[in-house]
Amino acid sequence: MSDNCLFCRIARREIPATVVAEDEHLMAFRDVSPQAPVHVLVIPKAHVASLDDVREFSIVGRMAEMAASVARQEGIAERGYRVVMNTNADGGQTVFHLHLHLLGGRSLDWPPG
Numbered sequence: 001m002s003d004n005c006l007f008c009r010i011a012r013r014e015i016p017a018t019v020v021a022e023d024e025h026l027m028a029f030r031d032v033s034p035q036a037p038v039h040v041l042v043i044p045k046a047h048v049a050s051l052d053d054v055r056e057f058s059i060v061g062r063m064a065e066m067a068a069s070v071a072r073q074e075g076i077a078e079r080g081y082r083v084v085m086n087t088n089a090d091g092g093q094t095v096f097h098l099h100l101h102l103l104g105g106r107s108l109d110w111p112p113g
Contacts, residue, residue: 002047007097011045021070026062028070028102037105038074038081042066048098051087059098060085067102076104084112 017029031039071077081104086092
């Protein structure tokens with residue numbers, strides 16, 4: 001984990017978050033600035049800066065699996081939801097710790113913006 005990384009600090013529970021799911025390697029918590037009625041972030045507990053820095057891609061699959069589980073838990077799976085992973089500055093990544101956005105609970109337009 002990185003000492004100053006916001007999401008590493010959340011994973012270490014130094015910064016409070018509303019955790020909705022967790023296992024040995026991952027944590028899912030509500031976004032503090034939600035863009036939809038359900039907006040959850042899924043992160044690996046180990047620091048990985050972005051998708052470009054992933055070395056073991058099984059973690060990405062496990063993140064997707066947790067997102068699907070949370071979508072069912074939140075009651076949005078049947079109607080539908082969006083999973084987004086922004087990568088680097090031009091891709092819209094603002095926190096440089098790998099994370100997946102789970103968005104749902106309303107109709108989501110396309111293209112996103």
